[in-house]
Amino acid sequence: MTVRTRFAPSPTGYLHVGGARTALFNWLFARRMGGVFILRVEDTDEARNTDEARQAIFDGLGWLGMDWDEGPGKGGPCGPYFQSERKAIYDAWFEKLRAADRVYQDGGAWRFRFDRKPVTMNDLVCGEVTIDYRDESNTPDMVVRRSDGSYVFHFVNVVDDLEMGITHVIRGEDHLMNTPKHLQLIEAFGGTAPQYAHIPLILNQDGSKMSKRDEGAAVGDYPRQGFLPEAVVNFIALLGWSSKTDEEIFTTAELADRFSLEAVNRAPARFDIEKCRWVNQQHLARLDAAGFAAKAEEFVRGAGLPVGGDWPAAVALVRDRVRLLGEVPGEVGFLLTDRYADDPEAVAKVAGNPAATGLLENLASTLPGLPAIADAEAAKAVLKQIADAAGVKPGALMFPLRVALSGRAHGPDLGGMMVLLGNARCAERINRLVAKL
């Protein structure tokens, strides 16, 4: 029997990291088992559904690289995959319940009559859990159909899992107490229950429940900041799952190769955006030069910077200085354009050092007459020559020069900067700074 899993979000907000991780575990499990991953949109709450939310789900899953085998835009033998289009199916299943006298009307709504007995589930993550339905006060008969004729979550969720042949339901722990209800419905239908795996929730750094407003909560925010989808997938996989080895950086394919429900933890995990950034840096570091440049280019252009001929060299010079691609424009800007802002603090520091001006002037007047600086070694030689002439160490010239060339106190290798900028441009920038001193 082939494994069939599903992600069944309701389009009522943005795609949340918690939801993304639920989707990921379903996707990973299906891929690992050579099964089928289904996307089903649970849009039964007309009042709260929005088109933006629906689109956010598609965009988010697409960006993260989770492709679905059946679902919206893809079709499949169990469609339609929007619950809002499955009314006839639900009506038919509801009739079964009525014929079996398992529902009764209450205030216009229909309630499902629970079997008053202990219900035991065997959860793949939580183990054996029993809820006693003899205690009616704790387990009142549930509404399955509203007075307006529409069906509630429990009903449609169970019907669709049955209709779609779902073999494994992997969902958040907030559904654990719903499972015996679903088991009772399945029994009433005479169906075969899927296996359940309830995964722990994701909490904020402070242990509170993660909500949509918290930092890092919205999957849609990640692309803009320059996270790589594989890095985000890697990081959220590590929230509640472990490879049981010391390795933690995995490609999505590697995760799909190693994933198992047995290795899923039972305790909720806190979300640490710092570590997420570190994971992103690790994935960035694994990109080859061309790959990194291509991804960075998008952000650099987005920041309104020109991507010129020296772009590959410029990006190579700064690539290991960033954890997010969104940081690249700020790092390379001065290499791509002459129009960048000087850091007033850095300039003030240079101005406070009287010896710096003379050094810079000497360098600026020497540079144009020199052959083009070919590499960092050559650059150092030039600086040493100027410094020696003034009887100081090269270090005395380096900070002022860095500020002159980049407008900032910190940056990439100074020699590399000089090579990229060229003698003439270096001289211009030095003169420009000297004029400000």
Added chain:
RNA sequence: GACCCGUUCGUCUAUCGGUUAGGACUCCAGAUUUUCAUUCUGGCAAGAAGGGUUCGACUCCCUUACGGGUCGCCA
């Protein structure tokens, strides 16, 4: 409140009765670097508490505490 699930460094985690309790993020120190970043080396830091069971418990059992979840004509 009732009913469930959980509890190892600040955080993510390894350990499936016998370990100096390991790794990673963060932080600190050192090396490299003109600077910052990167990289490398080293360091700080944990079994919630109390009872059992056992030759031996982080690991099994019980109690308490704490955390989370669920108790809708939301999903």
